[in-house]
Amino acid sequence: PIIPKWNWSCLPVIAGAIRKFAPDVVHIQYQTGAFAMHPAIDFAPRLFPLFPSVPSPTRFVTTFHDLRVPYLFPKAGRVRDWVTRELARSSDAVIATNDEDYLKLETWNLKLLALIPIGSNVPTTKPPNYQRTTWRAQLGIAPDETLLCYFGFLNQSKGGETLIRALALIPRAKLLMLGGQVGASDPTNFAYLAKVKTLIAELGLTERVLWTDYVPSEIVTANFFAADICAMPYLEGASYRHGTLMAALAHGCAIITTQVPSQKSKVKSELPILQDGENCLLVPPDDPRALAGAIQRAMASPALRAKISAGARELAQHFTWDKIAQQHLDLYETLLR
Incomplete structure (x- = not known):
């Protein structure tokens, strides 16, 4: 991992990685708890074009894994919702993994919305000699x-x-x-x-x-x-x-x-x-x-x-x-x- 802690200081580090690898697409797998509940990643697609080190045009895609009102910082209310919408609206494409989240994202006036599910992370391989x-x-x-x-x-x-x-x-x-x-x-x-x-x-x-x-x-x-x-x-x-x-x-x-x-x-x-x-x-x-x-x-x-x-x-x-x-x-x- 190149990010020791998720906060505002992570953005220059990510920008440096983008400069180094020059990807066509940067894909954010988003779930609030995965980023220490810090909003820095929510502003990444909006702020990265301002970094001279980030090649243009780099496309930003975000997968939203769970749009339910989170148990994490529940009192954030409108601020939490605004921050989440900022990430979605500034992304070049947004992916929902399920119908429920797709329906919500459909109302957010996004540039491009797709429905792509997740799969199983547990292989179906049994132990040797399983009975x-x-x-x-x-x-x-x-x-x-x-x-x-x-x-x-x-x-x-x-x-x-x-x-x-x-x-x-x-x-x-x-x-x-x-x-x-x-x-x-x-x-x-x-x-x-x-x-x-x-x-x-x-x-x-x-x-x-x-x-x-x-x-x-x-x-x-x-x-x-x-x-x-x-x-x-x-x-x-x-x-x-x-x-x-x-x-x-x-x-x-x-x-x-x-x-x-x-x-x-x-x-x-x-x-x-x-x-x-x-x-x-x-x-x-x-x-x-x-x-x-x-x-x-x-x-x-x-x-x-x-x-x-x-x-x-x-x-x-x-x-x-x-x-x-x-x-x-x-x-x-x-x-x-």
Whole structure:
């Protein structure tokens, strides 16, 4: 890394790198928490043309990974919104990764807007000599038990409490929590994790909830394939902005997740959709009983699990990195014509 700290001093350093490499396109991958919550990067496309060291015309592209009102500095209000819009409007092209953000960006009077999704960052390569039955036994899963899994950090928006309350309604099932427990960008995540663990203890589920913490990607893959069902009850509904969902799709998991308001008719460049009963099961957000009911429905029907698993794997073919790379190249070529 060439940036020791994200603040105003980073701009001359980035300008120097642009002078050195003379790229045709500078692409900013934007999410507020990734830049230490400092606004310097938001003004980069506007300010860099003023640097004599930055060759002209250098094109600036920004991918917005999440436009939801952030948990980070929530009191910033209008200032935060203005700064974010400044980055979008001064960029030569803007990319949304999901329909929800595309719809919002569409109202911002941008120079060029594209919809390009993210893919899975977890390869589907199993450990050598992987045996599903043996792996499940090592996890302590009895032959007559169902193994649920959840992937990703816990925070208020991910529906962790909903999942735990649903688990309490389901006999003969255990829950495997895959990956690190919390992200470092939001201090409130630790308080939320403590709240979830307290709920687990209060409901007598301590022995039925297993935690992996950080593990290599091939271990994540092994656990995905060991699970019968992947439950991710996002409170705001499932979205392709979630890398955790993209990983579950890529692994062909039998996914149970949450509904989102239908917006497909409003989006010009459509992504394929999550379809209840075809590539997942969909339930209302923040509804433990509905979630438990869907899990039990899937538990009772190997054929249903196989169907939505195959549907997830087919859906994931729309989100391969080769296709995503080509979409980016097409956008860059459009800019440089």
